[in-house]
Structures are given as C-alpha cells and as structure tokens.
Amino acid sequence: MKSLDNATLSFISGxxxxxxxxxxxxxxxxxxxxxxxISGGYRPQGRxxxxxxxxxRIFANLEDSYQVGLIQYFVNQSPSLQSDMTVQQLLxxxxxxxxxxxxxxxxxxxxxxxxxLLGSYPGSLDLWNRVMACRQSHQYRECLDNARLCxxxxxxxxxxxxKSIENQKTEFCxxxxxxxxxxxxxxxxxxxxxxxxxxxxxxAKHALSEKLLPIEVDFILDETxxxxxxxxNKSKELPHE
Numbered sequence: 731m732k733s734l735d736n737a738t739l740s741f742i743s744g745x746x747x748x749x750x751x752x753x754x755x756x757x758x759x760x761x762x763x764x765x766x767x768i769s770g771g772y773r774p775q776g777r778x779x780x781x782x783x784x785x786x787r788i789f790a791n792l793e794d795s796y797q798v799g800l801i802q803y804f805v806n807q808s809p810s811l812q813s814d815m816t817v818q819q820l821l822x823x824x825x826x827x828x829x830x831x832x833x834x835x836x837x838x839x840x841x842x843x844x845x846x847l848l849g850s851y852p853g854s855l856d857l858w859n860r861v862m863a864c865r866q867s868h869q870y871r872e873c874l875d876n877a878r879l880c881x882x883x884x885x886x887x888x889x890x891x892x893k894s895i896e897n898q899k900t901e902f903c904x905x906x907x908x909x910x911x912x913x914x915x916x917x918x919x920x921x922x923x924x925x926x927x928x929x930x931x932x933x934a935k936h937a938l939s940e941k942l943l944p945i946e947v948d949f950i951l952d953e954t955x956x957x958x959x960x961x962x963n964k965s966k967e968l969p970h971e
Contacts, residue, residue, distance in 0.1 A: 747781035821867030869939035
C-alpha cells in the first residue's frame, strides 16, 4: 500500500492535533471515509494515546491518495489550518501530485472547458492551472494574482500588445468594434474588465485584503472565467466589414 512519507504525516498529524479534540478527529475522519466510500479500519483513540499518534494511526490505514484527501478534509474544517503558511505550502506541493479536491460535475465540466478555451494560449492555461493549485492550498493572494496574470496575458495575446489590463481600453474597444459589437455592450464589457482590474490592484496584487473572504475569492475567480470565456470565443469570430 502506497503511503506519504513519514515526515509529512508526522507534520500534519501534529498540526491536526493542535486544533481538534480527539472526538472531533475521530468524527471528521469517519465522515471522510463515509464520503469517500472507504473503510478506515482504525481503532478508536486509546485512553492514554496522544491525539497526534491517533491521527498518524488513522493515516497509516489509508492509501496515499486518501491520506491526501483526509489532509484536505481536516484543513477545510479549520480556518487556523487554512491560514497556516506551512500547511499551505504542503497542500501546494501535494496538489502537484494529487487531485486534492473532489470536483462536482459542474467543476469537472468547467475544467475541461477552460482547457479547450485556453488551448491556443498555453501561457494563460499554465497560469490558470496555478490558480487552481493555489485555490486548493488556500493560498488566496497567489490564487488571485495568477488569475490576474492569466487574464492579462490573454488580452496581450489577443490584442497583440504588451499593455497591462487597465491600459487596454482603446485597443480592446477598437477590437470589439471590428466585430460589430454594439457600443453599449462594448462599454459594459470593458467596465467589467476595468472593475476587475481595480479590485485586483486594490485588494490582492500586493497583499490580500482581510475583507476578502474565500467566498469573495471564488466570486472573483468566477468573473475571471466569464471574461476568459467571452474573450476566447469572440477571438474566433472573423472581423465584420
């Protein structure tokens, strides 16, 4: 049975033991096993057994992919673990080897669609993959920063220039004009992009604002996806005479 290395399991077991009670650890591990359709096969915590040893024993009964899934499950239940930089770094490393977040059908479809939409823009696709890896590891500032860079590079490629997002208005509006997009729609779309760039610059570019919670981060990512989808689909249209 494949397993993560002992150093990794010892480290995360200690972190989990710091923030959860023994009963919480048992309950969360049980929930994860039920959700994942697996049998944990571990005995309850011993009377004199430390919480860290109990967590390590739970991990020892799981395959490596389920060990990673349980790590993510524990972290998702604790804001303290989510904000721990060493835990974030661990999740970032694990995300390069494992799909550490189970995807809903909608998320799976979006992942496939992004790969198609950005298929002709490998630089932007690589940045989007980093976005997802950072989101999985709760590195929200890096997540939003890569989202901004992804969109910025896409605009540079489509408009054939090297300008930042906020300086693309003239070229962007001219480009949509060649495709006979009504001025009102052009202005609406540009306002969305301009607002997006301003929010990124004010709340994420240099340091993540404490006012941005994970739900706001996900909203900004949804906006990034919507803009990318429009731009890539529009770029396939031939200019109108």
